[in-house]
Amino acid sequence: MAVTETQLLEKGLRSSDWVQRNFDELAKKYEGKLIAVEDEEVIAASDTMEDLIRQIERKNKNPAETYVTSFPPSDSIWVF
């Protein structure tokens, strides 16, 4: 059954909450990398988005609807 938009928002919220609760530990492990998160678990990690997408697809997940975040290298201050 297709996931509704409300469910998709909830799923993204759960993933971002989990990343924030575990931010320091995840940042230490994945500094400089992109990660994909689902059900409070890192399901893929990579230096590049192309590779991350391939890893997500290999798990039969839809990359577009997967929560992706990154941990930039800590040797710079980022200003947007």
Place this chain on the structure above:
Amino acid sequence: MKIPLAVGKLFPKEERLFPLAPVIIKPSKYPFIRMPTNALIDTGSGSTTIAPRDIMKTRIPYKALRPASPRHIRIGGFILPVLDLGGATLIFRDEIGESISIETPMINVIGTSPKGEGVEHIPTIIGTDFLEDNEFALLFSPSRREAYLEK
């Protein structure tokens, strides 16, 4: 109307906090695509832009998008091409957990460049254009870990 935001970190070894909006972006031209992300609310940006990592995961080819005007964006130390995705619907969750859909007539996408190593760390940004056009005020108190959009 009130849209609660997350208050969270973005950078390793950096304790400072930022206002982040959990949102689903649905491009009008690609209605079958739903893109959940955590967008940075950035009052230093006049333009709402979708990050390279978010557009790449949709598999929308850059070649299918027209250059925006202006054609470049200066962001995070990069000068990158900016492309026009057309209209989009941004879906948020309000304070009682109901989803709120907001149409935006035009949204930009940040492209990549051969010298763009590191662009994947740029987040999707909701800029002042979105706040102004939709009459939202931003309240952000990092010390109280409180943030929301209100109108």
